[in-house]
Amino acid sequence: MTLIKSISGIRGTIGGPAGDTLNPLDIVKFTSAYATFIRRSGKSNSNKIVVGRDARISGEMVKNVVCGTLMGMGYDVINIGLATTPTTELAVRMSGADGGIIITASHNPRHWNALKLLNHEGEFLTKADGNEVLSIAEKEDFEYADVDNLGKYVEDNTFDQRHIESVLALELVDVEAIKNSHFKVVVDSVNSVGGIILPELLDKLGVEYKFLNGEANGDFAHNPEPLEKNLGGIMDELKKGGYDLGIVVDPDVDRLAFIQEDGKMYGEEYTLVTVADYILDHVKGATVSNLSSTRALRDVTEKHGCKYYAAAVGEVNVTTKMKEVGAVIGGEGNGGVIYPESHYGRDALVGIALFLSSLAQKNVKVSELRASFPNYFIAKNRIDLTPSTDVDAILVQVKEKYGKEPDVQVTDIDGVKLDFPTKWVHLRKSNTEPIIRVYSEASTMEEADALGKQLMQIVYDMQK
Structure with missing residues (x-):
């Protein structure tokens, strides 16, 4: 059993002794420390914190503890329910909240869960801010609200639709071209929240789809990390023929991988490369990825006459570098696309819409699109x-x-x-x-x- 406390939050396995696993006592402690940090930071004063979660089996339990603790700290809770990580990030900004907690262990197996912490801009905490939360938690330096100042609790299920609308409104998302292409795709949403929001997005884009593992019950049908060794089911479905593309997301829908029409992996490293190439066809500017990502992004960026920059591993390091150099696109080679025109967070919905726009405008097969990039x-x-x-x-x-x-x-x-x-x-x-x-x-x-x-x-x- 494992409990890992880091600058990005707290994650661990469910069940077992306090202090060694992700259990109610540690969830209360860490949530209290986060709420204390947010109040002391004074960056926003709405007194609201957004909570969203993926479909993990333990999610309901963790959500109840988190929401109750935030209310006990005097914060009003906006529970957006089953929601992707990027949806929760956008919900913080759209609601003007002071921060947000995402209950997800991302690509970790079903017996894991985690709290990921957001600032008032709906972005992950910086290293310094994360360390401050850890320090507050270690000292248990927090104070709860009295009975007259307890927080309120509301549920708001509108943010999926608002997220989709924001994606469709992006200038480089060519909705008309996608609709006219009549794409037929297979989607593996690994029994989590992708099975809720992606059908709505694809309907709006006029894409015909079949879902594998589409029920959002948290009982993952396979290891949820979107790597080739875990994706035999969808690859076999594509090999049957009749599809243009396979789409794979992780449980919280911030990572995105594609399968070619012939059933072969497109390569998760090439999700960002393809989207960046499409963006740079229309807008010139810098690109950023982390040091462990493919050199193909640098090659494509320089082909467009633009400058590539590398950042330390970690989403917050990539977004910090993107802001520093004014990047038009960036992300990580694990299938994470960060498009500032939307928001500074990895977002599979944005990645899908931009990838399909590129495919539609170029009018080629997915395998042909992949062959157009340097091979590493x-x-x-x-x-x-x-x-x-x-x-x-x-x-x-x-x-x-x-x-x-x-x-x-x-x-x-x-x-x-x-x-x-x-x-x-x-x-x-x-x-x-x-x-x-x-x-x-x-x-x-x-x-x-x-x-x-x-x-x-x-x-x-x-x-x-």
Whole structure:
């Protein structure tokens, strides 16, 4: 059983002893700390906090504890019910709330849940703000409201529709072209909230669809991370023929992957690449992704005569960099599309609408669209260490070893990334385990894996 407290919130497995799992006592403690932080920040004074959740089996229990605690802290609660992460983010902004809590463990298995914390702009807390929440929780430095100042509770189920309307209103979402294309798609919403909101979006876009795992009961039919090894069902359905595209989302609908019409994976790294290429066809500007994302985004950006920037891993790091450079599109290679014209958060609905707009305007098959982009492969490995290993010292040694190489660009804003002329490798330490994650990319999977293993051996040799 596991309980992980981090700057982005609290997550863990359900059931077990207090302090070791995600249980009511720790939910109360962390929610109280968050409410205390929001009040002290003074960024907004509506006295309202939005709560939304995915369809996890434990979601109802966690929601009840969160909402009751917020009311006990004197906050009015706007419960938007079963809702995607981007819907909840938008609801904070649309309602003028002081903040929001999203109850979701994203792509983690069914026995996990989490609280993700938003500021008054509907965006994830910064590292400094997250650390302040952790500090308040550790000290239990909070005070509850007296009986005359308890918060009120309302339910508002309008935000799905408002979210969809905001997507359709985006200038580069070509609703007419999508409708005229008469797309036929298969969707795997992994038994969560995508099965509620995506049919409404696709209806508005005139897309014919079939859903797999569409019932939002939280009993995930397969591992919910949208990776090829978990998507045999939808890939087999596409291979039967008669479909233009497969669409896959994770339980809270902020990650997006596609399946080609021939049943092959489009590649989750290429969700952002494709959307960015479409955006840059119409609007020139900078792009941003994290250091562990495919080089294809840089290539596509430079093809359009624009500038690409890399950010540290983590959505808040990407959005911070996007604001800094005025990026027109950004995101993460895990299928996360962040489009500032909508909001600064990963949003699969926005990604679907922009991807279909590109497909409709170019009038090509999905496999043909994929073939138009540079082809890269990412290998993912890990180095297991002992708890006493000085990971930072090892990464410094790697940086020093390659820093003098003329054909290697070294980036150290998040671990160490080594950019070679035709490939790269990124080493970063885990925040929760004594391991170093080793991601590497090249023009073939064999070359990518070989590069990763080469660096792994160097690290092993450094420990001798």
